[in-house]
Amino acid sequence: xxxxxxxxxxxxxxxxxxxxxxxxxxxxxxxxxxxxxxxxxxxxxxxxxxxxxxxxxxxxxxxxxxxxxxxxxxxxxxxxxxxxxxxxxxxxxxxxxxxxxxxxxxxxxxxxxxxxxxxxxxxxxxxxxxxxxxxxxxxxxxxxxxxxxxxxxxxxxxxxxxxxxxxxxxxxxxxxxxxxxxxxxxx
Numbered sequence: 001x002x003x004x005x006x007x008x009x010x011x012x013x014x015x016x017x018x019x020x021x022x023x024x025x026x027x028x029x030x031x032x033x034x035x036x037x038x039x040x041x042x043x044x045x046x047x048x049x050x051x052x053x054x055x056x057x058x059x060x061x062x063x064x065x066x067x068x069x070x071x072x073x074x075x076x077x078x079x080x081x082x083x084x085x086x087x088x089x090x091x092x093x094x095x096x097x098x099x100x101x102x103x104x105x106x107x108x109x110x111x112x113x114x115x116x117x118x119x120x121x122x123x124x125x126x127x128x129x130x131x132x133x134x135x136x137x138x139x140x141x142x143x144x145x146x147x148x149x150x151x152x153x154x155x156x157x158x159x160x161x162x163x164x165x166x167x168x169x170x171x172x173x174x175x176x177x178x179x180x181x182x183x184x185x186x187x
Contacts, residue, residue, distance in 0.1 A: 021181055063089075
């Protein structure tokens with residue numbers, strides 16, 4: 001398969017992925033996003049939102065008190081301050097809500113690897129596991145990269161794209177992910 005065929009096939013596959021999501025019962029799939037203390041191996045969630053496939057809000061910018069301070073560079077991105085989370089519930093208090101909302105659904109995340117790592121790290125900071133009980137998980141970022149089709153020879157994969165339309169709140173980024181799925185489904 002030559003490069004153009006590869007790009008076309010990947011694009012068509014991403015369109016099919018988006019269309020399959022949109023014909024599912026919207027209550028059978030959810031979109032999750034977190035805002036965090038950073039990007040490193042100790043980073044934790046400070047905000048979480050979840051919507052369903054119809055865009056109904058299931059968790060709305062729920063603040064989470066991390067076990068470590070939010071650094072200035074993270075605050076500059078999402079504008080969540082240490083003062084804002086000082087009285088927020090801890091991850092062990094919020095996790096049962098996350099678990100209840102996503103249980104049995106196909107979970108969609110823009111950069112699945114990152115957000116699942118953040119949930120795991122947040123649980124680990126409290127000595128707990130994070131079993132979600134989901135049907136499965138799919139990465140909207142990888143599908144979008146295939147849909148865009150910007151091939152990177154060095155990495156032998158499609159270049160990841162920034163989430164368009166998000167506002168760096170977890171709810172805003174969930175909505176932007178749903179909008180992206182609708183755009184992809186149009187071909």
